Amino acid sequence: MATTEEAQTIDGGPPENPAPEVFRYYELAKKQEWQVRDMPWGVLPPIPETTGAKERVEKRRGIWRSVITQQLQADSLAVEMAAQLLEMARHQEAKLYYSTMAQDEARHVEAWLRLIGEAGGPTERDPHLDKLAQIFLGLDSLEEKVLLMQVFFERMIIPRFRLIARSAPGTVLADLCKRLTIDDGIHHSSGMAYERVLLRSASKKTKQQMIKGASRMLPIFVDHVLWRPKERDFITSAMRTHDLARVKAEVEDGIKIAASLGLDASEIEYHIPAA
Ligand SMILES: [Fe+2]
Numbered sequence: 001m002a003t004t005e006e007a008q009t010i011d012g013g014p015p016e017n018p019a020p021e022v023f024r025y026y027e028l029a030k031k032q033e034w035q036v037r038d039m040p041w042g043v044l045p046p047i048p049e050t051t052g053a054k055e056r057v058e059k060r061r062g063i064w065r066s067v068i069t070q071q072l073q074a075d076s077l078a079v080e081m082a083a084q085l086l087e088m089a090r091h092q093e094a095k096l097y098y099s100t101m102a103q104d105e106a107r108h109v110e111a112w113l114r115l116i117g118e119a120g121g122p123t124e125r126d127p128h129l130d131k132l133a134q135i136f137l138g139l140d141s142l143e144e145k146v147l148l149m150q151v152f153f154e155r156m157i158i159p160r161f162r163l164i165a166r167s168a169p170g171t172v173l174a175d176l177c178k179r180l181t182i183d184d185g186i187h188h189s190s191g192m193a194y195e196r197v198l199l200r201s202a203s204k205k206t207k208q209q210m211i212k213g214a215s216r217m218l219p220i221f222v223d224h225v226l227w228r229p230k231e232r233d234f235i236t237s238a239m240r241t242h243d244l245a246r247v248k249a250e251v252e253d254g255i256k257i258a259a260s261l262g263l264d265a266s267e268i269e270y271h272i273p274a275a
């Protein structure tokens, strides 16, 4: 195996701007790699079990099916994004890393597909997430894709996995969410590392374009965070104030991270609806 120093740069991946910090994430990802067959299938129930009247059992099951459907949708889109990053990366070290990320996202889809099968099948898709994905997939620059996908999106999804794992103890669903917390932690951190490498040589125009891309994404991101499928819509009004506070905190966090990367994030415009 090539050492960090030996790892060659390709496709204009400039030798004066190598990415050894990204190569370290490649090694970490290989060490953390797991298989869907390692999950506790048949040992633990797929989702929390409910007893009682048939209608109540079906309603609870519908909630869990909708939770799994949303994550299956997100990870299916992540496969496409990771494949684009693999193709567009300009450094050999980053390509190696993205080859592991593409496998991770495909494995996540495999696990969600098996889980949704065991839980009774998928429910409706989140239309805002589809819109968001179209924006992500249509971005021209690698710098923007890394920023929106890895720096923003993969970070925001981690607390959600923790929440699901806590709400579904002793299930295959919780086991999967714990694995994804670790994987997406690596995906986010590697994105931060690669973004720093890319920004070392990015033009002012590219940086401005990144801010514009983030501003365009934000309103749809807000819709996505505030949306619930009909199985969980009954809690939407009760959760409105909490949801708005959460989305505001997430957006402000994202802006702080962008600033820490040296982007002039004060120019990001966004609007959070009033309660
Ligand atoms: Fe994933």
Ligand SMILES: [Fe+2]
Binding pocket: 078, 105, 154, 183, 184, 187
């Ligand atoms: Fe991911």
